[in-house]
Amino acid sequence: MTAGQAAAETPGLEADNPFSEPVWDTPHGLPPFERIRPEHYLPAFEAALAAHEAEIAGIANATTTPTFANTVAALERAGLALDRVASVFYNLTGSHTNPELQAIERTIAPRLARHGSAVYLNPALWARISAVDPTRESLSEEEHRVLDRYRTRFRRAGADLGEAAKARVAEIAARMAELGTQFSQNLLADESGFVLPLTGEADLAGLPPFLIAAAASAAKERGGEHGHVITLSRSLIEPFLVFSTRRDLRERAYEAWIRRGEGGGATDNRGIIAEIVALRAERARLLGFESFAHFKLADTMAGSPDAAMDLLRNVWTPAQHQAGAERDRLQAIVQAEGGNFALQAHDWRHYAEKLRRAEHDLDESEVKAYLPLEGVIAAAFDTASRLFGLRFEELPDVPRYHSDVRAWRVGNADGSEVGLFLGDYFARPSKRSGAWMSAFRSQERLNGAVTPIIVNVMNFARAPEGEVSLLSFDDARTLFHEFGHALHGLLSDVTYPLLAGTAVSGDFVELPSQLYEHWLEQPEVLRRHARHHRTGEPMPEALLSKLLAARTFNQGFSTVEYTASAIVDMTLHLSAAGEEGLDVPAFEADALRRIAMPAEINMRHRSPHFAHIFSGDGYAAGYYSYLWSEVLDADAFDAFREAGDIFDPETASRLRKFVYGAGNLRDPREAYTGFRGRLPSIDPLLRKRGLAA
Incomplete structure (x- = not known):
């Protein structure tokens, strides 16, 4: 078995289907993207679903006394093949889709929802989970947490309902999967289908060179029919709304942006x-x-x-x-x-x-000159190194799902592997809008020492070939935000998959990402990494001061x-x-x-x-969770200020133990209190946003 991955048996597949292989003999166990074709997915899903159904039946129908090991831990070991197929497929439907994948998505989404309902509404399985008695076993703190989370999940899925209500809940889940898929595909169609052509100098009025170059690059990517276009990618349309002096064109672009999904x-x-x-x-x-x-x-x-x-x-x-x-x-x-x-x-x-x-x-365009994409990536990595001792080594020759994707091996200071980080930074028509973190593989120890493969997906405007892609300060903040999520996945240090990485309360999950944004705004970080893309000179102190003074603007x-x-x-x-x-x-x-x-x-x-x-x-x-988490992150960063060092080792150690590395080991209030010693106050948030009286 390749180090860092668990075996995922998927019986019944043709030998040429990459998902038939229990492990992938690729660097770091990355999916063999170049060998996976759209026609491989449906057979792989069907075989993996059948395998999981058999595993669930074996657990639910066992005649032995229910224990944590033969019921809860067995559940955690089940479904590895299905997890593997779904993680590859759904990462691609978000970041690099096509009509074939979209058709498969419409077919498989309700099937997966019905399967999930069958698991969580299985009365025999629920009876065994309910019968596990922690007082008869010497369970660890983590095992108690896993048992509690499974019981909560089953109850919230409807395990205690009558048969008619269970059937309706399952119908709702399947229909919701269809609707959510259609919503996403409609939105992508509206976003990828709109372009605002800019023809002639008059249409380019007010646009700085970086935006003209990005609009030219977008036009080329859209087939080259026009010399310059504005798309609905946030990294194009927002600066267009900032700089264009053509009020009529701003209105046309803005209306398209806010009317996505309601054009009839x-x-x-x-x-x-x-x-x-x-x-x-x-x-x-x-x-x-x-x-x-x-x-x-x-x-x-x-x-x-x-x-x-x-x-x-x-x-x-x-x-x-x-x-x-x-x-x-x-x-x-x-x-x-x-x-x-x-x-x-x-x-x-x-x-x-x-x-x-x-x-x-x-001037935003003046700031962008000091924020080349490479420099901001380096700043995010260096911050992680100084906080958590991480090391990043770019891997030039590994499987990837698109030529834009870059890969880094992430290691601890002692050289031990933490996981793999993938960065997919540029907008393209096959990618949905926005920015997000996801996982091709999550950390756990139950099925071996499984290391994570984490991906950040962005939609930055690409510079023309041979030129440097520059970020706005908001773009740079987005990169730091998503990398904070990535660290939450990479630094996960749990045994059970259910608790790994970002599998935490919805209003706690944004704490690691929003907290990480704070380091971008620190003079110490900007002086080190905000350097002119041509000369390499650091951002002038006067410009740095103006940038920081305008944070609450x-x-x-x-x-x-x-x-x-x-x-x-x-x-x-x-x-x-x-x-x-x-x-x-x-x-x-x-x-x-x-x-x-x-x-x-x-x-x-x-x-x-x-x-x-x-x-x-x-x-x-x-x-609301972004704001709830912002209360946490503003208060949490004050812990570093109070320590007198934004990279204080002791504070960073607590942060890794209770937040970035802890997954869902603890209730979020307990986790935050473990780091900070108390629950947060709203006052740092109001100060951060410049809203304090």
């Missing part, structure tokens, strides 16, 4: 959302909860929708006030320039950049657009409106009216393209 026709997501919300409400009611939001938050750090909404309201009021003051200053610039119009949402970024230049003498806007999305998400899932036929735009508009949403700002994610909450259940009634 085959890719319209509004009907899908109505059905999803109705099904979630029905499932929650079957499980005995007042609403889907109550169901979702019962197993989180917040504990209840009231606690989450209290936090959102506490932040909303000062953010709304701050945004109003920002709007007035932007409108004053419009009038001073002779603009005879009221500021609109598609104007905000453009005039905010002018205000930033006026107040802070800060426009935070009213940023906080309002985020918090509005979180409030609408929670309001949707506290409501049963979907059961009477939900009018999505009307519901959204009413929810925003009730919180007095500023007319000049839109939600960060309008419902028809809100993939966080409708491509799956992950962040549904949980988008």
